[in-house]
Amino acid sequence: METGHSAKPWEIREAEFVVSAARKSDYPRPPLPQVAFAGRSNVGKSALLNCLVRRRRLAKTSRTPGLTQLINFFLINGRWHFVDLPGYGYAKAPPVAQEKWRRMVEAYLTENPNLRLLVLLLDVRRVPSPLDDQLVEFLELRGIPAQAVLTKCDKLKRNALAKARREIGGRYGLSGESLPIATSAVTGAGREDLLRRIAEELERGVSAGPQSSPQ
Numbered sequence: 001m002e003t004g005h006s007a008k009p010w011e012i013r014e015a016e017f018v019v020s021a022a023r024k025s026d027y028p029r030p031p032l033p034q035v036a037f038a039g040r041s042n043v044g045k046s047a048l049l050n051c052l053v054r055r056r057r058l059a060k061t062s063r064t065p066g067l068t069q070l071i072n073f074f075l076i077n078g079r080w081h082f083v084d085l086p087g088y089g090y091a092k093a094p095p096v097a098q099e100k101w102r103r104m105v106e107a108y109l110t111e112n113p114n115l116r117l118l119v120l121l122l123d124v125r126r127v128p129s130p131l132d133d134q135l136v137e138f139l140e141l142r143g144i145p146a147q148a149v150l151t152k153c154d155k156l157k158r159n160a161l162a163k164a165r166r167e168i169g170g171r172y173g174l175s176g177e178s179l180p181i182a183t184s185a186v187t188g189a190g191r192e193d194l195l196r197r198i199a200e201e202l203e204r205g206v207s208a209g210p211q212s213s214p215q
Contacts, residue, residue: 006151021070033114119149
């Protein structure tokens, strides 16, 4: 946990694990604004969460995809929750497990008035999968504010990264300043940009309403 006061309103000073939940009745009380993180099971979600809070092991990482099977809540600065949603698309997961994920996450996204932003993580080295596309469509249909974020950007050189941002962003109708935020849990690149975006959404106090695509 970081100590001291930061002049940046979006900086994280305190972070702690609260609870792992499978249903709404298990969510933390009292309800606080929430920022959720979703992506494929090997997209680097836990590593990015740890980078954001500057804690090595707050969110558990594993070499085995699909480790997270519950919805994990982390209290940030005593004011809001980061929510780590189970990764999707793990090929070896049995159909019953995949269906359980779908029902759990859909219930969280559709029955949760405290959700302020969904951070959609996409591996910069991969073409988005049909499951990524389905999640984007789900968010659009329900008017859930979303922010597209590219992970593992330290793996590409500058020109290749710029090309990937344009191509992946274009897939979802994003361009210019609305292109996905490029991040790296290794170098910390994009950390402040993402935290600033999160802070803007939290400061609105309410969901931003329907959007045509992740921004």
